[in-house]
Amino acid sequence: MSTAQSTLTRFRLNGAPVSIEAAPKDLLLDVLRDVFRLRGPKYGCGRAQCGACSVLVDGKIARACVLRAARVDGAEVTTLEGLAEGDRLHPVQQAFVEKQGAQCGYCLNGMVMTACALLAQEPAPDRARIREALRDNICRCGTHQEIIESVEQAARLMAAAREVSHG
Known part of the structure; x- marks a missing residue:
């Protein structure tokens, strides 16, 4: 190079x-x-x-x-x-697994990374905000609903982790 x-x-x-x-x-x-x-x-x-x-x-x-x-x-x-810490998936990765937010996996990188950036800035976005944040990521498999649900689940997982750490 x-x-x-x-x-x-x-x-x-x-x-x-x-x-x-x-x-x-x-x-x-x-x-x-x-x-x-x-x-x-x-x-x-x-x-x-x-x-x-x-x-x-x-x-x-x-x-x-x-x-x-x-x-x-x-x-x-x-x-x-x-994103992962050792064998422990990042909450966004975990949510995509739980909610089956990927089909072929080609768009998965962009969806996950964009979701991480969004949730770092905005911990509890509504569906409209999630759609807006992800609008520039193309998914040809049609898993849009599962992707939205994955980001919502990630927000819940991250909120629960914050509650535990602030105990």
């Missing part, structure tokens, strides 16, 4: 410090998949329009298929693989 024009790019990936030589044209999606061998973010459209490549950059949703890798220098990048 590096050329003579490469620069050292340092960032945290799923909680761990990493560094790469990134050329100005290197895309974050290519770095995540080809260098770090992560398979959560997917190549979908290459135009930031389908959501399959979504990651969190400093807690905000970003489309890795159009984001230059050098732009994440100093940032915290979280992929689908970085």
